[in-house]
Amino acid sequence: DAKTTQPNSMESNEEEPVHLPCNHSTISGTDYIHWYRQLPSQGPEYVIHGLTSNVNNRMASLAIAEDRKSSTLILHRATLRDAAVYYCILRGLMEYGNKLVFGAGTILRVKS
Amino acid sequence: GAVVSQHPSWVICKSGTSVKIECRSLDFQATTMFWYRQFPKQSLMLMATSNEGSKATYEQGVEKDKFLINHASLTLSTLTVTSAHPEDSSFYICSARDFRDRGNQPQHFGDGTRLSIL
Numbered sequence: 001d002a003k004t005t006q007p008n009s010m011e012s013n014e015e016e017p018v019h020l021p022c023n024h025s026t027i028s029g030t031d032y033i034h035w036y037r038q039l040p041s042q043g044p045e046y047v048i049h050g051l052t053s054n055v056n057n058r059m060a061s062l063a064i065a066e067d068r069k070s071s072t073l074i075l076h077r078a079t080l081r082d083a084a085v086y087y088c089i090l091r092g093l094m095e096y097g098n099k100l101v102f103g104a105g106t107i108l109r110v111k112s
Numbered sequence: 113g114a115v116v117s118q119h120p121s122w123v124i125c126k127s128g129t130s131v132k133i134e135c136r137s138l139d140f141q142a143t144t145m146f147w148y149r150q151f152p153k154q155s156l157m158l159m160a161t162s163n164e165g166s167k168a169t170y171e172q173g174v175e176k177d178k179f180l181i182n183h184a185s186l187t188l189s190t191l192t193v194t195s196a197h198p199e200d201s202s203f204y205i206c207s208a209r210d211f212r213d214r215g216n217q218p219q220h221f222g223d224g225t226r227l228s229i230l
Binding site: 036045046049087103 | 116118146148155156157158161203205206207216218219220221222223224226
């Protein structure tokens with residue numbers, strides 16, 4: 001069963017904020033929410049991760065719902081270089097052997 | 113930041129050849145490394161988990177005799193595709209976890225190896 005659910009694709013205009021949603025209704029108490037992105041012909045790149053509180057870094061912000069069943073990756077000002085596949089992944093400490101298992105992700109297209 | 117180097121970036125070879133791909137952690141020690149495979153327009157599929165000094169753990173459906181994994185040091189893991197055939201053509205990506213990671217840190221990825229078998 002898929003552990004996270006993301007829209008297949010989203011589109012954004014350059015210089016505008018982007019909100020990428022992720023549903024993870026079966027999240028366990030020790031699962032961290034990780035986001036990675038993959039540009040064409042490259043390996044995945046770490047974006048951000050969190051457990052319960054919202055997180056900010058130089059790349060993005062992560063907003064986590066109070067019940068932790070969903071989260072949103074926020075790119076504050078999308079650029080053409082942000083066009084990529086974005087993966088929302090739960091990383092468990094116990095049940096899933098601490099492996100990163102990738103789902104289908106969201107293809108983000110950025111229009112100039 | 114942490115860097116994972118993967119070599120070669122791409123390789124083209126004849127059917128029946130064995131191909132070795134190297135994955136190195138450049139500025140940290142990695143007790144655990146992961147190997148993924150990605151077909152065009154698909155997501156990454158985890159093939160195996162490589163632990164330094166012990167046998168790799170393969171995911172269901174992955175042939176361990178076909179995909180040989182060696183993790184002889186804390187900074188190097190290798191994946192050998194033995195007797196490669198056209199259906200093994202894919203994008204292979206390695207990932208490394210810092211030995212200090214207790215389960216809540218980012219995982220670092222190489223840039224991938226494009227393997228094409230003629």
